[in-house]
Amino acid sequence: MHYKDVFFADQHFSIFPNGELYWQRKKTLIISDLHFEKGSFFSETRQFIPPFDTIETLRQLTKFIDDHPVESIIFLGDLVHDKLAFQRMPGKAKELFFYIIKKINCTLTVGNHDDASFLRDIGLNLTKNIIIDDICFSHHATSDKKFSVFGHYHPKVRLKINSRGIWTSCFILNKEKLLMPSYGYFTGGLSIKKLEIQKLFKPEYEIYPLTKDRVYRIECKK
Amino acid sequence: MGILVITVKYKDNPIDKWLKKKGWFLYDHQVETFNLIKQGCDVILHAPTGGGKTIGGFMPSINDFINNNYESEVFHTLYISPLKALTADVQRNLLNPINDLQINIKVETRTSDTSAYNKAKQVKKPPNFLMTTPESFALLMARTDVTDLFKNLKFVIIDELHTFFNSKRGHLLSLNLARLRSIKPFQIIGLSATLKNTDLAKKYLSNNKDTKLVSTYSKVSPKITILKSDNRIPWSGHSPRYALSDIYLEVLKFKSSILFVNTRAQAEILFESLWAINDKNKKIAIHHGSLEKDLRKKVEKEIVEGHVECVVATSSLDLGLDWGNIDLVMQVGAPKGVARLIQRIGRANHTINTPSRAILVPTNCFEFVECIAAKECIELNLLEDEQYSDGSLDVLAQHIVGVAISQKFKREDLYKQTKEAWPYRNLNKEDFEKTLSFVENGGYSLQGYNEYSRLKRDGEYFEIKDKSLIAKYRMNVGTIVEAEMLRLRVSNRYLGNIEEWFINGLSAGDTFIFAGKRLMFEKVVGNIAYAKITALDHQKIPSFKGGNLPLSTHLSKSVRKIFSKQLDGVDLPDSLKKWSALQSKFSSFPEENELLVETFRRKIGNQEKYYMALHPFEGRNTHQTIGFLILRRIKKLGVQPFGFVANDYSILFSFSKEIEDIDFLFSQDILVEDLYEWLEETPLIKRLFREIAIISGLIYKNLPGNQKTGKQVTFNTDLIYEVLRKHDPHHILLKITTENAKKDLIDLDRLSNFLFRIKNKIKINKLNRASALAFSLLFEYHKETPDKNELDNFYLEKLEKELLEEVNAL
Known part of the structure; x- marks a missing residue:
């Protein structure tokens, strides 16, 4: 599998095309914004989106775990799309999810979509943030510590290929902050050109756009 | 009678x-x-x-x-x-x-x-x-x-x-x-x-x-002429620039005229070029479907009242409205179909016993021949057979919601009633049931959305479950799904709608033409694109997808007939005579049912490029499909293709080395073997799926309360398509997509008729250089390679001269 190495907070991480951030030295996988059952959430508005997105997301995750010696996973928040997600989740998906959290030490840094009262009972470590080696992992950006790894925004970027533009999700980082793309199947995105993201990263930053099987790197200065 | x-x-x-x-x-x-x-x-x-x-x-x-x-x-x-x-x-x-x-x-x-x-x-x-x-x-x-x-x-x-x-x-x-x-x-x-x-x-x-x-038929046939110009008709491109002053002279002769073009981009270009030479200050207006409604209405009113003397229009003016006294219709560009041309010409006259006047303006040599063919067909009253299509199930899904909102129904009754609608006369029970179950709760094979079902069953009857469905149905009724559009706002007023992908390709400060105005792009906020008027040149023109109809089967047959007679007996201007002589001398014209294949090579810099031109005259859509299929075959032969371009008449491939076994490319099983594989891969099918997802009500384009944010479809339908194919391959929406694709995307009937017609009738001419017929696409091929100056005809003319010199040097 293609990936790109990135040095953040003096640590060596790897960025994978599906949006995984892997910290090899700690055997820790970081993924963000899985939004389980986002598709079925819309059944409330009578839009019957195919209920297979959670399965897709979990299969992708399982494949990564099978290929790498992952010992712990940090879910950077918004694991579920809404508090009824587990009730709607197809049996197959549930099975897969509980298999993973049983096998691997999983922590969820709670996001705005996560309902703590329910998630506490299913065997996840819940916390607002985790600090490892001066890096703070949390759903929202924080300045508590020197380095912050976070999600929430679902960043995407427009690439020009052969004079045609395509949107891809991406990582974006500078010396102190690293913003993760969303890992869920149906999750949309916010352009990195938007003010909310720009004000966090200006003036000098790097973008890692993700395509189906490659990671790219673009430097942005000014 | x-x-x-x-x-x-x-x-x-x-x-x-x-x-x-x-x-x-x-x-x-x-x-x-x-x-x-x-x-x-x-x-x-x-x-x-x-x-x-x-x-x-x-x-x-x-x-x-x-x-x-x-x-x-x-x-x-x-x-x-x-x-x-x-x-x-x-x-x-x-x-x-x-x-x-x-x-x-x-x-x-x-x-x-x-x-x-x-x-x-x-x-x-x-x-x-x-x-x-x-x-x-x-x-x-x-x-x-x-x-x-x-x-x-x-x-x-x-x-x-x-x-x-x-x-x-x-x-x-x-x-x-x-x-x-x-x-x-x-x-x-x-x-x-x-x-x-x-x-x-x-x-x-x-x-x-x-x-x-x-x-009843008109007692008089329309007077159709092809515009005479002393200037040379270009070999390729779609620009009427060579005849601009001749067009203007005709416009001056008549009190009121409509100039029909085929795409909105062409309308914008022609409108702007006419104004550039409008020294008599003729009142010229523009009319196309993307313009804001009140702008269109204003133009329409001014035509009726006689304040506008000439209007450049697209198909937005094709139908019905009574414009009163239009004296002249000009068709600028290929007529594409006989019925369509008649409809357009009909705009020029609204009494039955006086002939309509029309002037056709071909913009390249092929179009000249097409104009001749169309003129002949009209004079002989040879119209196309209309196409009839079987009822699409996404429309039925939408209809079922409407029925359920109105009354309780029994499934058996609705099935019978649906079959009474002629397009649905062959609807089978299974498809009907699947559609009904899709409406009810998504119709997924393993797991449905029972809890949030749209319909509830009461004994034998179906009815809606709650009233929330009514507003959603009302806001989303209809079968016309447009590309994602942004409204264009220029200094406090809206000018119209512009495709999102076009705006996405612009950076602040880029200039473009819309509604005949030179505009400078500023920013996008929500679903509004802001721009301001500018005097700067070098514009881009929104190219508006989908404005381009393919050449009709009927007209293509007539065009082939004229070509098969080597353009004999056709009154050709000098520039076309030369074009035709070159074709006869260095290659040949295809027989009526023959497929002419030409191969040649060109040296570009130090690189030899090999080309293969096909001339099926089957219309752009069919050519696109043939192009993709043959491309696959070329790869199978181990040759690296660079790609192909297609227009209504021909297809041109280029590749890295010579192909020995050309016959293999056309063997009959190409339909069976490669078509479906290709169909599954093409991005076009995802566009089709989006339309079906919206019409069928899988996703709603408009939701109550959502309109102010401008956010329309919340889901990426490409992702839905992929996940559905993987997990529920027999889902009814996928079936609809395939059926629609066979008809609209690849025009399967036309494709198989073509393959049948050319069986054992493939003529291969190995040439030293590009033939006159192939030249046209060679220009387009080179036009598509540099990504800027797409509409810069200067570049084309330069290339054309180069190629002409190459031929003249013989």
């Missing part, structure tokens, strides 16, 4: 009295329609533009209404047209005799432009004659009081009938007509100016009932 049996004295008819007073008289076909309706038949009235179709269609209604002394509140006649503007126009035309005769008939329109207040009033106190569109009709049918509303209905009139045979709008209309028939029987009259396959037209209109056809 049909049999005329006068059993009723139409002379007592009030309309006849009115016409007499005006010094006019009834046409035979109007009388015949009147009599047939009196006898209780359904009628199709087929008459050319200016033939009094509107009066002919409404005369039986008016007569019946007066004779029966109906109460003032009887909803008596329903008129449905494909265009909103047409409903208002017909209302106006109808009010003339009604007011003059002081008959007490209330005529109103009901379209998406009608205010909510007026709509509510209309339902409480319906007008006697109601003019509407298929979408507004569908909404009326989705009312709970539908039985009461239509209880007195006697006539339904469908205008521009031919536009409904091959479209999802036509499917929607037919479903609602079938349902209306089961609620209250009525007589139906179809009106059309262009009809060829009248048997099918009858069936579409009223399924198996006995429908009579009243048909």
Whole structure:
């Protein structure tokens, strides 16, 4: 599998095309914004989106775990799309999810979509943030510590290929902050050109756009 | 013409009295329609533009209404047209005799432009004659009081009938007509100016009932000429620039004219170029579908009032509206189809016995031949057979929601009723059940959304589960799904809609033309793109996808015939004579059913490139498919292809080394083996799926409360398509997508006819250089390679000169 190495907070991480951030030295996988059952959430508005997105997301995750010696996973928040997600989740998906959290030490840094009262009972470590080696992992950006790894925004970027533009999700980082793309199947995105993201990263930053099987790197200065 | 049996004295008819007073008289076909309706038949009235179709269609209604002394509140006649503007126009035309005769008939329109207040009033106190569109009709049918509303209905009139045979709008209309028939029987009259396959037209209109056809032809054929220009007609491209001053001279000769072009981009370019040389200050306007409604209406009004003397227009002016005194129609660019050209030419004249005048302006050599062919077809009255399509199930899904909102239904009854709609006559039970179950709760094989089901079952009956569905249905009714559009705002006013992907390709400060204005792009906020007027040059032009129809099968046959005679007996300008001589000298013209294949190579820098040109003349869509299929085969031969370009006439491939086994590329199994593989991979199918997802109601484009944010479709339908294919490959939406793709994307029938026609008739010419026919695409090929200056014709002309010199050097 293609990936790109990135040095953040003096640590060596790897960025994978599906949006995984892997910290090899700690055997820790970081993924963000899985939004389980986002598709079925819309059944409330009578839009019957195919209920297979959670399965897709979990299969992708399982494949990564099978290929790498992952010992712990940090879910950077918004694991579920809404508090009824587990009730709607197809049996197959549930099975897969509980298999993973049983096998691997999983922590969820709670996001705005996560309902703590329910998630506490299913065997996840819940916390607002985790600090490892001066890096703070949390759903929202924080300045508590020197380095912050976070999600929430679902960043995407427009690439020009052969004079045609395509949107891809991406990582974006500078010396102190690293913003993760969303890992869920149906999750949309916010352009990195938007003010909310720009004000966090200006003036000098790097973008890692993700395509189906490659990671790219673009430097942005000014 | 049909049999005329006068059993009723139409002379007592009030309309006849009115016409007499005006010094006019009834046409035979109007009388015949009147009599047939009196006898209780359904009628199709087929008459050319200016033939009094509107009066002919409404005369039986008016007569019946007066004779029966109906109460003032009887909803008596329903008129449905494909265009909103047409409903208002017909209302106006109808009010003339009604007011003059002081008959007490209330005529109103009901379209998406009608205010909510007026709509509510209309339902409480319906007008006697109601003019509407298929979408507004569908909404009326989705009312709970539908039985009461239509209880007195006697006539339904469908205008521009031919536009409904091959479209999802036509499917929607037919479903609602079938349902209306089961609620209250009525007589139906179809009106059309262009009809060829009248048997099918009858069936579409009223399924198996006995429908009579009243048909009349214009006594005079239109005067069509091809514009003469002293300048050389280009070998390629779509620019009328070579003839611009000649076009302008013609425009000056006539008091009022319409210049039809094929795409919105062409309209913008022609409009701007004409103004650049408009030293006589002729009042020239522009009209196309992306312009803001009030801008369009203003232009339309100014044409009628004579303030605008010339209008550059796209198909937005093709249909119906009565423009009064247009003296001249020019078709700039390829006519593409005979019926379409007739429709356009018909704009020039609205009386039946004076010939319409039209001038055709080909923009390249191929188009010149196409213009000749179209002219011949019109003179011999050889029209295309209309296409008829089987009812699409996404439309049925939408319809089922409408039915359920209106009334409880039994599935068996609905199935029978659906089959009464002619496009759905072959609908099988299984597909119907799958569609119903999709409407109910998504219809997924393993797991449905039972809890949030849209329908609830009550014994044998189905009905809607809660009222929230009504607003969603109302906001999303219809079968026309447009690309994601942004509204364009320039200094406090809206100019129109512009495709999102085009705006995404612009950076602040880029300039472009829209509505004839030079604009500088500023920013996008929500769903509004902001720009300001600029004097700067070097514009981009929004290219508007989908504006380009392919060459019709019929016309392509005529074009092939002319080519097969080596353009013999055709009056060619000098530049075309040279073009044709070059083709004969260095290659050959294809025989009528032959596929001409030419191979040659060119040296570009130090690199040798190999080319293969095919000349099937089967239209752009078919060529695209053939192109992709052959590309796959080239790869199978181990040759690296660089790609291909296709237009309506030819396909040109280029690759890295010579292909030995050309026959292999065309072997018959190409359809079976490669087509479906290709179909699954092409991104085009995802665009199709998006349309189906929206029409069927899988996702709603508009949701109550969402409109202000401008966020429309919240889901990426490409992802839905992929996940569905993986997890539920037999889902009904995928089946609809494949069916639609076979018809629209690849035109499977045309493709297999083509392969059949060329079997054992492939002629391969190995050439030293590009032939005259192949040159045209060679230009386009090079045009597509540099990504900027896409419309910079200067570049093309330079290339053309280079290539010409190459040939002349022989």
